[in-house]
Amino acid sequence: xxxxxxxxxxxxxxxxxxxxxxxxxxxxxxxxxxxxxxxxxxxxxxxxxxxxxxxxxxxxxxxxxxxxxxxxxxxxxxxxxxxxxxxxxxxxxxxxxxxxxxxxxxxxxxxxxxxxxxxxxxxxxxxxxxxxxxxxxxxxxxxxxxxxxxxxxxxxxxxxxxxxxxxxxxxxxxxxxxxxxxxxxxxxxxxxxxxxxxxxxxxxxxxxxxxxxxxxxxxxxxxxxxxxxxxxxxxxxxxxxxxxxxxxxxxxxxxxxxxxxxxxxxxxxxxxxxxxxxxxxxxxxxxxxxxxxxxxxxxxxxxxxxxxxxxxxxxxxxxxxxxxxxxxxxxxxxxxxxxxxxxxxxxxxxxxxxxxxxxxxxxxxxxxxxxxxxxxxxxxxxxxxxxxxxxxxxxxxxxxxxxxx
Amino acid sequence: xxxxxxxxxxxxxxxxxxxxxxxxxxxxxxxxxxxxxxxxxxxxxxxxxxxxxxxxxxxxxxxxxxxxxxxxxxxxxxxxxxxxxxxxxxxxxxxxxxxxxxxxxxxxxxxxxxxxxxxxxxxxxxxxxxxxxxxxxxxxxxxxxxxxxxxxxxxxxxxxxxxxxxxxxxxxxxxxxxxxxxxxxxxxxxxxxxxxxxxxxxxxxxxxxxxxxxxxxxxxxxxxxxxxxxxxxxxxxxxxxxxx
Numbered sequence: 083x084x085x086x087x088x089x090x091x092x093x094x095x096x097x098x099x100x101x102x103x104x105x106x107x108x109x110x111x112x113x114x115x116x117x118x119x120x121x122x123x124x125x126x127x128x129x130x131x132x133x134x135x136x137x138x139x140x141x142x143x144x145x146x147x148x149x150x151x152x153x154x155x156x157x158x159x160x161x162x163x164x165x166x167x168x169x170x171x172x173x174x175x176x177x178x179x180x181x182x183x184x185x186x187x188x189x190x191x192x193x194x195x196x197x198x199x200x201x202x203x204x205x206x207x208x209x210x211x212x213x214x215x216x217x218x219x220x221x222x223x224x225x226x227x228x229x230x231x232x233x234x235x236x237x238x239x240x241x242x243x244x245x246x247x248x249x250x251x252x253x254x255x256x257x258x259x260x261x262x263x264x265x266x267x268x269x270x271x272x273x274x275x276x277x278x279x280x281x282x283x284x285x286x287x288x289x290x291x292x293x294x295x296x297x298x299x300x301x302x303x304x305x306x307x308x309x310x311x312x313x314x315x316x317x318x319x320x321x322x323x324x325x326x327x328x329x330x331x332x333x334x335x336x337x338x339x340x341x342x343x344x345x346x347x348x349x350x351x352x353x354x355x356x357x358x359x360x361x362x363x364x365x366x367x368x369x370x371x372x373x374x375x376x377x378x379x380x381x382x383x384x385x386x387x388x389x390x391x392x393x394x395x396x397x398x399x400x401x402x403x404x405x406x407x408x409x410x411x412x413x414x415x416x417x418x419x420x421x422x423x424x425x426x427x428x429x430x431x432x433x434x435x436x437x438x439x440x441x442x443x444x445x446x447x448x449x450x451x452x453x454x455x456x457x458x459x460x461x462x463x464x465x466x467x468x469x470x471x472x473x474x475x476x477x478x479x480x481x482x483x484x485x486x487x
Numbered sequence: 488x489x490x491x492x493x494x495x496x497x498x499x500x501x502x503x504x505x506x507x508x509x510x511x512x513x514x515x516x517x518x519x520x521x522x523x524x525x526x527x528x529x530x531x532x533x534x535x536x537x538x539x540x541x542x543x544x545x546x547x548x549x550x551x552x553x554x555x556x557x558x559x560x561x562x563x564x565x566x567x568x569x570x571x572x573x574x575x576x577x578x579x580x581x582x583x584x585x586x587x588x589x590x591x592x593x594x595x596x597x598x599x600x601x602x603x604x605x606x607x608x609x610x611x612x613x614x615x616x617x618x619x620x621x622x623x624x625x626x627x628x629x630x631x632x633x634x635x636x637x638x639x640x641x642x643x644x645x646x647x648x649x650x651x652x653x654x655x656x657x658x659x660x661x662x663x664x665x666x667x668x669x670x671x672x673x674x675x676x677x678x679x680x681x682x683x684x685x686x687x688x689x690x691x692x693x694x695x696x697x698x699x700x701x702x703x704x705x706x707x708x709x710x711x712x713x714x715x716x717x718x719x720x721x722x723x724x725x726x727x728x729x730x731x
Binding site for chain 1: 510511512513539540541542543545547548560562566569573591592593595596597604618619620621628629633635
């Protein structure tokens with residue numbers, strides 16, 4: 083017998099308290115997706131109480147919006163859900179356009195749809211890959227993330243930035259599609275299908291993966307509605323709510339696509355709903371590419387909203403002044419209050435904006451889908467085991483930038 | 488958004504519905520603060536409305552308005568009919584609206600955020616803590632009179648007794664492979680060599696020389712002595728037994 087064993091024996095003889103143990107998980111914890119803290123009361127390994135404490139990434143998005151112009155919100159909006167920034171960009175543009183009562187040209191609408199669905203594919207691949215990685219499957223994570231890189235390659239070619247594009251504009255987009263845009267996207271589509279297939283082969287018959295996902299982190303339909311859960315998480319519980327179907331914006335009413343729903347609302351359903359949504363996004367992209375006109379304007383023809391051409395700014399006084407006014411005063415919106423909502427990566431991304439008629443937003447409220455999804459995570463975790471926090475929290479896909487704003 | 492919901496509320500509540508609007512296609516009903524929770528409950532329970540899907544609850548600050556400073560805005564949706572409605576009420580500074588967290592669970596966090604950002608407390612809320620900011624934060628940042636560049640006081644180190652949170656290590660156990668030898672620096676030594684070099688040159692004790700390590704060593708030695716004693720005692724008894 084080693085001497086240390088005796089020491090351990092002696093320690094084992096000490097009285098161990100039977101009280102619940104309080105454990106502090108986060109705010110900086112390798113298994114937590116963002117900086118978020120959970121204070122957990124444990125009975126053995128069972129969670130008997132849980133306090134989820136967000137806010138570590140709060141940087142005052144809503145306050146910051148109140149001091150710039152309407153256009154200056156785009157870079158902030160990028161940093162809400164930084165996994166699918168294009169969806170936020172378009173969401174903000176649509177909100178202000180609703181207030182201005184303008185509609186962008188058809189070509190731009192298709193362009194926004196395709197870029198947005200590409201971002202959604204990247205978002206869902208990232209979430210599912212991270213879910214697999216947290217259960218020890220590192221290969222799927224890398225294989226899924228390579229698709230995100232391919233998507234970002236396209237977005238980089240279009241926007242000039244891989245991640246925070248700031249590409250949306252009120253009344254259009256920053257630039258028209260490049261000449262190779264359609265070909266690039268069409269080349270990506272078979273690759274996406276291939277990786278989805280590979281994911282299914284790798285994970286769907288993996289015993290460890292099944293055990294950790296099925297029946298874990300269950301959320302009921304009633305709980306989901308009451309908590310305001312939206313997006314893939316709501317659909318996994320059987321609520322067929324998709325903003326693209328229920329309240330079509332842009333040109334989503336012209337596409338034929340399905341809304342996948344789950345039955346049990348567990349981790350497995352959330353994983354599968356996201357996987358199927360990738361396929362549906364690809365379907366939308368295929369139809370959009372076919373229908374998208376090859377030429378035509380991208381921006382609305384409205385000098386109150388759209389910046390004049392740079393070549394005119396440097397050569398004519400009218401354009402110089404128009405540019406100056408748009409930069410210094412910002413575009414003017416009518417007085418009023420609108421709520422505009424789109425389907426973001428994690429659910430209903432809403433912008434509730436109040437305008438006092440000036441060039442600066444009076445109040446911007448973003449309805450972050452993650453916020454309410456995260457609030458519901460307490461119901462999913464309570465009564466479960468401490469190890470189940472990892473897959474469940476992963477499948478909630480909490481994005482700190484959007485949740486804490 | 489749906490006109491049918493507005494009509495139903497008008498029919499049910501009559502004059503208690505103060506104002507309706509459908510600007511920009513968003514249907515909205517304004518009620519008095521005293522009717523706030525009752526009307527919200529009705530929209531959820533009524534068989535025609537069934538606004539069971541919570542969407543959002545937020546506030547808007549109008550410091551120049553004399554009648555009431557804040558607008559409280561609630562958005563809900565029906566998963567059955569697909570209708571949407573926005574409820575609004577005016578709240579004076581210091582007034583406490585009734586909580587909706589018993590009607591929709593999602594209102595719990597939303598109301599905590601409104602308290603955090605606007606300083607509106609909710610009557611009957613089960614857990615009225617700040618949610619995005621911390622307890623020591625002074626003021627409510629989304630009020631218009633809160634300057635965006637205001638600095639907050641430094642919070643002293645929190646002495647948490649319920650969650651046993653201790654400084655990670657003492658100096659001794661600290662970081663034996665750290666690049667800076669803090670122990671000797673704090674002791675006033677001018678040598679700033681890496682600990683490994685310090686050990687080689689005899690400037691710094693190794694971890695096994697530390698007090699804690701010595702204590703453990705002493706305990707182990709005591710254990711071994713005890714064990715040896717016990718072994719000897721049992722040997723003696725067995726020897727005695729064999730003699731018999």
